Amino acid sequence: MHRSRPMTLCLPAEAPALSEREFTRVAHRIERLAGIVLEPHKRPMLAARLARRMRHGGHRGIGAYMDMIDRGSDRAEVQGFIDALTTNQTGMFREPHHFAHLERVLAARTDAAPLRLWSAGCASGEEAFSIALTVAAARGRLALDDRILATDIDSAMIARARRGVVAAERCTGLEPRHAAQLGRAAGGGRQMPPQLLGAIRFRRLNLLEPWPLQGYFEAIFCRNVMIYFSAATRAALVDRLAARLVPGGHLYLGHAELLLERHTMLQACGKSVYRRVEGA
Numbered sequence: 001m002h003r004s005r006p007m008t009l010c011l012p013a014e015a016p017a018l019s020e021r022e023f024t025r026v027a028h029r030i031e032r033l034a035g036i037v038l039e040p041h042k043r044p045m046l047a048a049r050l051a052r053r054m055r056h057g058g059h060r061g062i063g064a065y066m067d068m069i070d071r072g073s074d075r076a077e078v079q080g081f082i083d084a085l086t087t088n089q090t091g092m093f094r095e096p097h098h099f100a101h102l103e104r105v106l107a108a109r110t111d112a113a114p115l116r117l118w119s120a121g122c123a124s125g126e127e128a129f130s131i132a133l134t135v136a137a138a139r140g141r142l143a144l145d146d147r148i149l150a151t152d153i154d155s156a157m158i159a160r161a162r163r164g165v166v167a168a169e170r171c172t173g174l175e176p177r178h179a180a181q182l183g184r185a186a187g188g189g190r191q192m193p194p195q196l197l198g199a200i201r202f203r204r205l206n207l208l209e210p211w212p213l214q215g216y217f218e219a220i221f222c223r224n225v226m227i228y229f230s231a232a233t234r235a236a237l238v239d240r241l242a243a244r245l246v247p248g249g250h251l252y253l254g255h256a257e258l259l260l261e262r263h264t265m266l267q268a269c270g271k272s273v274y275r276r277v278e279g280a
């Protein structure tokens with residue numbers, strides 16, 4: 001006798017398409033949570049990433065899933081939602097002219113006061129690693145009390161960055177003097193040395209929320225983060241970042257993030273590099 005198999009509930013492996021209304025709902029929520037403005041052409045990518053997220057948590061439909069995200073009661077899932085929708089592309093010494101600029105600035109310093117530098121939107125950490133290598137190159141080594149803060153809204157990225165491993169494909173084109181500082185890691189990757197990794201503090205931080213920070217920074221890198229924000233969010237964030245620089249300190253932005261609005265605290269001083277005006 002033929003017996004039918006017991007029915008198992010399984011979610012489709014294929015990502016269901018998002019309707020325009022569903023896309024708008026997701027887009028509004030991620031902009032409110034993280035400032036990220038989703039372009040309509042990202043709809044298929046969004047559907048795939050959310051389907052993966054929903055499968056992971058056993059959620060059965062986008063409507064119920066978004067009701068839960070909107071309620072905000074499951075904070076871990078809200079974080080998972082944010083992590084799923086961020087774009088984390090990065091690399092070692094990306095836009096290398098910024099690191100050459102930082103190295104010149106640091107080499108010209110005459111005082112030995114400890115440095116404070118911030119990689120705001122650090123993704124998997126390569127920007128902060130490149131800053132640490134640049135400081136070491138400019139000053140011979142990092143001083144015990146030099147500190148690099150590396151923050152990102154994406155908790156999975158922060159966990160990965162803390163390991164200090166750079167994947168093999170992200171090591172191509174490293175200058176030999178920097179490559180010589182790195183150890184070997186599995187799969188042809190490279191490992192940040194403990195004395196440099198130890199100077200970096202990795203923290204999850206949403207740039208749109210209050211910053212539990214004290215003190216000021218000699219340099220802030222906030223690159224390829226604001227490109228996803230609206231003009232108003234970008235302008236407000238640039239003012240907050242500028243206010244966190246020491247007078248004469250530098251703000252490094254991505255090449256597509258040039259400042260068009262007038263920010264009285266900042267003065268352009270190179271390719272997507274801005275300097276905090278003394279006395280402003």
Ligand SMILES: C[S@@+](CC[C@H](N)C(=O)[O-])C[C@H]1O[C@@H](n2cnc3c(N)ncnc32)[C@H](O)[C@@H]1O
Binds near residue numbers: 091152222224225254
């Ligand atoms: C494209 S990556 C850029 C990484 C690195 N700065 C670089 O230029 O190589 C953008 C990063 O910004 C982070 N991000 C987006 N919105 C954010 C927010 N509101 N607060 C903090 N980080 C955010 C993302 O999670 C992502 O890791």
